[in-house]
Amino acid sequence: METLSPNPAIQDLKLTFHQSTLVFPSQQTHQHKTLFLSNIDQSLHFNLQLLYFFSPNPDFPPETLAARLKLAIQKVLVPYDFMAGRLNWNHHTARLDLLCNAAGAGFVAASSAFSLDEIGDLACPNPAFRQLAVQTLNNLEDQPLSVFQVTSFTCGGFAIGVSLNHVLLDGLAGRMFLENLASQAFQDKPLAAIPCHDRHLLAARTPPLVSFPHPEFLKPQFPVLGRPVSGSKQELEFKVFKISSSDVNFLKAMAAKQAAADNNATPVKITTFNVIAALIWRCRALSLCDVEGNKDRVFSISYAVDMRSRLNPPLPPEYCGNAILPAYASAKCRDMEKWPLWKLVEMISEGIARMSDEYVKSAIDWLEINKGIPYGDCILTSWLRLGLNEVVFPWGKALHCCLVVNNLERLCWMIPHVDGVNILIQRPAQEMDRFTFHLRNSFLA
Incomplete structure (x- = not known):
């Protein structure tokens, strides 16, 4: 296992x-359309920033x-007109609406005084990378929900940053959007996929x-819908933990051996996700227990599960x-300290298995009544199957694709690596x- 910390020497990328x-859709769109937002959409009102780093390409100075x-964004904003829209709080329904009013998406072009080599390992969770995917445009009162940024480096390499409000898209829809954006950057290439915009399905x-x-949800004491989720006021550290393929296999073998020795064990497939999620859960719980000194806590x-096929x-x-x-799992810290890893893998798996059609509909109805938000002491998102790094642009595939760290301290991410899994913790x-x-x-062990 290897630990990556930000390069402390690079705190300012010296951007110009x-x-x-x-930027606006390249064709006329339905500017008086209001897009219905599901209860799941309503509960995810916060920004995420994604970065693609690319090697130099002489055909693309x-x-x-x-x-x-910029042209590709204008073209893709036609089938994705809501990306150029604005959120509006509807007082009559007490819900957010997404106005498809073609108010525009953001576009930023910049250059850095550094080369890619100088900013170090791109997998490091460097807070300075926030400069490569700005969330707002200067001197603009009506801020866009999506901002796209291209930044060139002195070596000829470049980065493309994407800042999106999570209300717009989840990971799989985001992957499809990026494939469509890439397709429109080619000459005369059709959309990679035709998006389905009927959010009434949920x-x-x-x-x-x-x-x-x-x-897995929290009913707030005071209404929070319509307000962006706020970040931590504490100062946070950011680290990436590289779990190699051999490390993953070690954990899987340990859990399998423990399951074989447990006569009460239920048959559960020991996946990379389940075993790494169990590891994160226990280490986060025990670290907080060490600080608070309360083993009965x-x-x-909670960990995101895709509902499309369920x-x-x-x-x-x-x-x-x-x-x-x-999905969710919970236990006392003292129990998690003594239980074998297998027990926690089993509980993670049970949380996923719980997500049936009726459970999903019940959750959506709970949100309708209680106007709640996702809850967990640790909220885990996996990018293992998203394939964000597989998107092919005219200038090639990215050297590296990563999430930009934010101050949403309960969140952590599981990100694929060429040899295993990276865990991003803040x-x-x-x-x-x-x-x-x-x-x-x-x-x-």
């Missing part, structure tokens, strides 16, 4: 901004690249019917919106030290 403007990308039932408890994990009938694979819900310093200790000890 050449363009900062709104900075000016050519910026012009080609509307609540009338009347709502909640048939399960839903501890119940610690929960509904009856299934959603179209091209569903364009948020079709994810959190925690206060004392807790990060304990997390690192427990993670390293997990491989000494």
Whole structure:
């Protein structure tokens, strides 16, 4: 296991901004259309920033690249008109609406005084990378929901940053959008996939019917819908933990051996996701327990599960919106400390198996009644199957694709690596030290 920390010498990428403007659909769109947002969409009102780093391409110098990308965005905003829209709080329905009013998406072109080599390992969770995917445009009151940025480096390499409000898309829909954006950057290439925009497919039932408890959601004491999710006010550390393929196999073999010795074990497939999720859950719980000194504390994990194939009938694979819900598991810290890893893998697997058609509909109805938000002491998102790094642009595939770190401290990510899995964690310093200790000890068993 290897730990990556940001390069402390690079805190400012020394950017010069050449363009900062709104871009609009290249053709007329339905500017008076309002897009219905499901209860799942409503609960994910926060920004995420994605970065693609590319090697130099002599056919695409900075000016050519910026012009080609800008044109591609204008073209893709026709089938994705809502990406150029704005959120509006509807006081009559007490819901967010997405106005497809062609108010524009953001486009930024910049250059850095550094080369790619100088900013170090691109997998490092460097907070300075936020400069490569700005979330807002200067001197603009009506801010866009999506901003695209191209930044060139002195070596000829470049980065494309994408900042999106999560209300717009989940991971799979985001992958489809990026493939479509890439297709429009080619000359005369059709869309990679036709998006399905009918978000009523995930509307609540009338009347709502909640048939399960839903501890994966929190009903706030005060209304929060319509407000962006706020980040932590604490100072956080950011680290990436590289779990190699041999490390993953070690954990799988350990869990399988423990299951074989447990006569009460239920048959569960030990996947990379299940075993890494169980590891993160235990290490996060024990690190917080070390800081708080309370082993009776119940610690929960929630983890995003795609609903597309779990509904009856299934959603179209091209569903364009948020079709994810959190599965969950919880236990006391003292129990998690003594239980074998297998027990936690089993509980993670049970959380996924719980997500039936009726459970999903019950969760959507719970959100309709309670206007809640996803909850967990640790909220885990996996990019293992998204394939974001597989998107092919005219200038080639990316050297590296990564998430830009933010201050949403409960969130952590599982990201594919060429040899295993990267875990991105953001925690206060004392807790990060304990997390690192427990993670390293997990491989000494």
